[in-house]
Amino acid sequence: MLYFDHCASTPPHEEVIRTLADVMKLHYANPSSIHRAGAEAAKLMERSRVLAAGLFGTKPKEWVFTSGGTESNNLAVKGAARAFRSRGNHLVTSQIEHPSVYEAFRSLEREGFRVTYIPVSETGHVDVRDVQAALTDDTILVSIMHVNNETGAIQPVEAIGRLLKGRPKTLFHVDGVQSTGKLAVEPVDWGIDLFTVSAHKLRGPKGAGWLYVRDGVGLEALLHGGDQEGGLRAGTENVPAIVASAKALRLAIESQPERESRMYALRARLLRGIDGIAELVPSGPAAEADEGGRGTVDAPMAPHIVHFCYPGMKPEVAIHLLEKHGVVASTKSACSSRQDNPSRVLLAMGREGACAAGGIRLSLGDEHDDRAIDLLTERLATVVRKLKPLEKRGAERDV
Incomplete structure (x- = not known):
């Protein structure tokens, strides 16, 4: 065959499968527990965070572990819009975003936000000039994917980042699910505030993802409960999937x-x-x-x-x-x-x-x-x- x-999904690396199984077998304690087994699980998780941060030239505390791309995109879009609503209520995205972004914006429209959906060319590409024309004094978030998941069109996210550099109250989110491991990605140099990654798109396990949240950017949490992930993602962390996905991320970016x-x-x-x-x-x-x-x-x-x-x-x-x-x-x-x-x-x-x-x-x-x-x-x-x-x-x- x-x-x-x-x-849609990738076959996981054999190394990733072994890592997932080993951590499930040996480090099953809750990483929030104060006993030694919990501390060892937490240490593995933090090593994974340090690894992910180093691969992108970022800080470990800027990475939030999630259940995958959909959750990361929803946390980025809804979390940013709701947290910064006092600055304005205008949002910008494109007509071709993944459903987990597109439908998040549709949901925010029902909450009273005003959304501009940027058109694309006949080859499926966003024009930076259209983004610039859409910006207003009330624009608090721009979200444009790096690679379109249907057609493969690469969007000009680096140029959009430069455009937004002089607008400190406008955050920039990039869905990087289809680009990570396939193209070079530079969140810091490109002026990206929020960046989404999904493990199973790069030969890692399903149910694991990341969201890069630039230091200084505050989001409103979607899930409430414990204070895991800096209060942004309540719930017991999936340590085996986190560790295995960090290995998959390293293998993908190095190659x-x-x-x-x-x-x-x-x-x-x-x-x-x-x-x-x-x-x-x-x-x-x-x-x-x-x-x-x-x-x-x-x-x-x-x-x-x-x-x-x-x-x-x-x-x-x-x-x-x-x-x-x-x-x-x-x-x-x-x-x-x-x-x-x-x-x-x-x-x-x-x-x-x-x-x-x-x-x-x-x-x-x-x-x-x-x-x-x-x-x-x-x-x-x-x-x-x-x-x-x-x-x-x-x-x-x-x-």
Whole structure:
């Protein structure tokens, strides 16, 4: 089976699995307990915090352990908006954010906040000038993802950080779930106040994540109870998952430059293969304009994601037939893939309904090589040939 759904979740490293099991077996005490076993568990957790901080050039106290990307995004967005409401009630985000960010902003609108949803280009990219135009004296938070989880479009977060540098009352949150371990990330240099990471997207365990909270930024907690995580995240910490996810984070970041280079080459190879299948429409820059799988200067793309549309074909039909041919792929965000409606991201990019409803995402992992890409391309072509009669019947029904 060829697994091309790494954006949804990744196979954990063997080292990570062993670490998780060892800590579960040996360090099961509550890290808040005052006895020696509790202190040892707490020490392991703090070592993980120090490790994460060092990998990003930040301070250990700036990292909050959470249950994953969704919780981190909600804590960042809702926690910042509610904590700083006295400064203003205007928020800025984009039309293509992950549901855990987008729906958090929708929730804040119901609380009385005013939200501006920035549009994107036809390749799915935010324009910094649109962010600048949206800013007002009441803007207290801007949240823009680093890499779009459906299309792989890299957003100009570094440039947005520079834009916001002279606005001390406006916080900047970046969802880094799809970029960490794939691209270089510099939260401090880029002026990021809040940064989200999820362990299972980088070969760590599910149920573990981080939120970078720049020193001096106060958030309103979502969960109330004990004073764990500096009062920002009540509840007994999942020490085994924290320690295992720190190991996965270290492995991902240390190998990031090599992974980025290798995956861009694989992405370029896959794009060339898809370009030879007339029925498939890539969602990023045109294949002939793409520089080695990297997209273009104005429309950069992440190394591990290839997204295309099959207009006139229900994506779940194509996904299930691909699976019968030994390929695991996906439609959109795993959080939304069971919803039978056009992609909000593709609609924001100006795609017509048939294309927006027929998106397919392929996401690469460490196990892939040229042979895997060639097999994938061959099986895509086979599936398209088999689906052609269905496509024709669907077109006849629409007449």
